[in-house]
Amino acid sequence: MPSLSALMPWRQTDEQLIRRGSILEIVGIVLLAITVLVHNPLLMVILLPLGALVVLLGWVAWAWAFMRSL
Amino acid sequence: MAFLLIAAAIVLVVLILIVRRASGTLATRQGKVLALVVLGLLPMIWLGGTMKYTDAAMKKVDFCVRCHSMVPYGESLHADDDWALSAVHFQNNLVDREKACYVCHTSYVAFGGLKAKLRGLRHVQAHYLGGHEGEIELYEPYINTDCLHCHGVARSFLEGGGHQGFMDELRSGETSCLECHDEAHYFEDEDA
Numbered sequence: 001m002p003s004l005s006a007l008m009p010w011r012q013t014d015e016q017l018i019r020r021g022s023i024l025e026i027v028g029i030v031l032l033a034i035t036v037l038v039h040n041p042l043l044m045v046i047l048l049p050l051g052a053l054v055v056l057l058g059w060v061a062w063a064w065a066f067m068r069s070l
Numbered sequence: 071m072a073f074l075l076i077a078a079a080i081v082l083v084v085l086i087l088i089v090r091r092a093s094g095t096l097a098t099r100q101g102k103v104l105a106l107v108v109l110g111l112l113p114m115i116w117l118g119g120t121m122k123y124t125d126a127a128m129k130k131v132d133f134c135v136r137c138h139s140m141v142p143y144g145e146s147l148h149a150d151d152d153w154a155l156s157a158v159h160f161q162n163n164l165v166d167r168e169k170a171c172y173v174c175h176t177s178y179v180a181f182g183g184l185k186a187k188l189r190g191l192r193h194v195q196a197h198y199l200g201g202h203e204g205e206i207e208l209y210e211p212y213i214n215t216d217c218l219h220c221h222g223v224a225r226s227f228l229e230g231g232g233h234q235g236f237m238d239e240l241r242s243g244e245t246s247c248l249e250c251h252d253e254a255h256y257f258e259d260e261d262a
Contacts, residue, residue, distance in 0.1 A: 069096040
């Protein structure tokens with residue numbers, strides 16, 4: 001189990017960032033897809049911001065690696 | 071639209087998995103372009119589409135009446151009563167029928183839409199966690215601005231209905247529209 005500081009983007013290689021970022025994006029997309037399918041107000045309130053946040057976290061991880069590789 | 075979003079999500083997940091498996095993605099120019107499109111642009115476009123779709127879905131009457139406490143209010147739109155405001159507006163097509171709840175219960179002021187969303191969160195909290203007993207009431211009195219947003223420039227309002235005598239009071243909010251138009255929703259049970 002990596003420590004929290006090891007998860008900071010500047011402590012990870014580009015490959016790690018791409019791998020972890022892409023998994024986060026997939027998890028977020030799945031959460032949002034569930035939100036689209038299920039119009040339950042409670043689920044929407046929880047899953048919509050959570051899914052969006054997870055996708056954005058994954059996107060930041062990818063963007064960090066991308067910017068560093070330029 | 072929901073079908074399209076789900077289909078796009080499946081395609082996107084497959085593409086992300088393919089890019090993820092390719093080692094040294096960012097080492098080559100082609101890899102960078104591929105990552106830019108698949109990991110950068112497409113998820114953001116899909117996220118934007120999903121947000122737009124869910125935002126529109128949450129404004130629909132169907133969504134509001136998913137909570138059983140709102141069912142009588144949804145039914146009141148179809149009530150055979152020509153005095154109840156909700157029934158009159160809905161049945162005479164004076165509001166977008168798909169978004170009838172949202173149209174009347176969103177304030178037409180700065181950040182009115184955002185405030186409506188925040189009120190929605192309070193509704194969910196009240197519905198699932200309790201904290202409210204008895205009859206459902208608005209959190210704040212209904213403001214005239216929301217009526218005048220549509221009616222304020224209507225000839226039927228300006229020249230009819232006996233509004234001329236106290237137009238200033240109505241526009242300033244000193245006199246509430248609901249003082250005369252006092253039935254917002256009609257419930258069948260009230261006659262029982």
